[in-house]
Amino acid sequence: MSTNVYFNNFSYGREQDLVEDLTIEAIKIYGHNVKYLPRTTVNVDHLFGEDASSKFDEAIDVEMYIKNVEGLEGEGDLLSRFGLEIRDQITFTVARRRFDQAITSPKIITEVGYNLVFEDGSTKTPSRQYLTGSKDTDTFMLEGDDYLNDINRPQEGDLIYFPMIDKLFEIKFVEHEQIFYQTGRLQTYDVRCELFEYSSERMDTGISDIDDIESTYSLDVLDQQFTLEDGTGVVKLEDNNTLLQEYRIEQADRSANNEFFQTNADNILDFSEQNPFGDIDRY
16 A cells, blocks of 8 residues: 655655754754864775874864763773773764765855856866756755765764864764654764774874874874974985984883883893803703
């Protein structure tokens, strides 16, 4: 038996827009201002599927609602064989339209003939003269190759900075069907995050609270290079190696025990012997 043809519950555009507007308004009222940091890959290792030298050079303002009303979730603080591990988790909800508006820059504001006029006043001619969108909304996206924004949703691996608690969270999973097709359209993303574990990534967002993480915790020895006064290069030795400043890993990582192990190893290992780990002659 077919559904009642006199009720349009899942394809009425104006009602869908109303629900989306109410969702955005609710997040603006009860949500928090956060900063979204898209990850920029530099040298991807396709074998292991990671980029050890990725960077974050942009911080985008967007509002999100926190679903964990009783506090951070996850396994919390764990004392493992490798030391203290903090595995706090949090789930953010962001409106799809607001995320698209925040990420897409510059936005198209009008179309004049075969040219598109952007917010910054520039005009460009797309390779294909078609725009996708709705006449009832002000959000359009080009179908052309150069203008199509590939960040159409929050990406796993990107970061979210929560200023209220001064913490960075890494996106682990994005649920795009949390509210399952209300009025026939999806309005939000649920972004599940875990406390970010810094691993010498480049932080150049222009926000001191975020960029200071690199200067404080980076273990990259290339950060200790002597640079020229004009900032155009680094000091090189005769053998073409880079001159580095004196560096102690304990300055960046308080849990590091490198010097402790080295000092005790000097008292145990005697390299004056032929075999410091045992005398094989007696066997």
